[in-house]
Amino acid sequence: MKKSIVLSVVVATMFLGCSDNSSKNTEQTSVSKAKEQVAQSVKAVGEVAEQEVEKNIQTSSDAIKEVADSAKEIASNIKESSEEVVADALSSAKQSIDVASITKACVGCHGLNGEKNTMVSSGEGVPNTLSKDELKSALEGYASGGLNKFGKGVMMVSFAKNLTAEQIDAIAEAWGK
Numbered sequence: 001m002k003k004s005i006v007l008s009v010v011v012a013t014m015f016l017g018c019s020d021n022s023s024k025n026t027e028q029t030s031v032s033k034a035k036e037q038v039a040q041s042v043k044a045v046g047e048v049a050e051q052e053v054e055k056n057i058q059t060s061s062d063a064i065k066e067v068a069d070s071a072k073e074i075a076s077n078i079k080e081s082s083e084e085v086v087a088d089a090l091s092s093a094k095q096s097i098d099v100a101s102i103t104k105a106c107v108g109c110h111g112l113n114g115e116k117n118t119m120v121s122s123g124e125g126v127p128n129t130l131s132k133d134e135l136k137s138a139l140e141g142y143a144s145g146g147l148n149k150f151g152k153g154v155m156m157v158s159f160a161k162n163l164t165a166e167q168i169d170a171i172a173e174a175w176g177k
């Protein structure tokens with residue numbers, strides 16, 4: 001009898017201990033499961049946030065690149081067009097210097113821009129009333145000695161003869177309409 005009491009106490013204790021232990025274990029398991037879940041959700045949220053940030057960085061760096069590219073394009077366009085403007089200005093400055101040096105011999109009778117003819121009293125023979133083509137062929141005509149439009153063609157021969165084809169073109173371009 002005594003023996004069986006001791007045995008049942010031992011068994012009971014074992015049982016108690018067991019159940020106690022197992023409930024503790026279950027508690028621990030669910031706590032660590034919950035912890036793990038929390039950790040996982042935190043990790044997942046972190047990953048999503050990281051992806052979002054990366055996406056945003058990508059988008060904004062794309063946008064920055066786009067802006068930079070178009071700024072670059074605008075800058076190069078400005079550079080190109082200002083180079084063109086400068087080149088145009090230089091070439092037309094050079095042309096007027098060239099024309100001025102070529103027409104030095106002419107201005108006494110025709111003015112700086114071929115706008116008069118001091119030798120023809122009727123008011124005719126004014127170079128800048130001619131078209132570029134007419135001006136060119138008039139100079140060629142005087143150079144060959146065959147042209148005499150207002151009875152004073154001979155006055156033009158020596159001046160026209162001194163001109164090269166390029167100089168005639170330049171005068172026609174500058175004075176002709």
Ligand code: HEC
Binds near residue numbers: 124135147155160
């Ligand atoms: C000494 C004065 C004199 C000088 C310098 C002179 N010309 Fe003339 N030019 C004349 C006269 C005069 C005529 C008219 C000739 C004629 O009767 O056909 C004329 C005619 C012309 C014409 C034709 C005009 C027209 O209505 O058909 C042109 C173009 C011309 N000159 C250009 C020049 C050029 C360019 C130079 C300089 C390289 C020059 N001349 C120098 C006196 C001059």
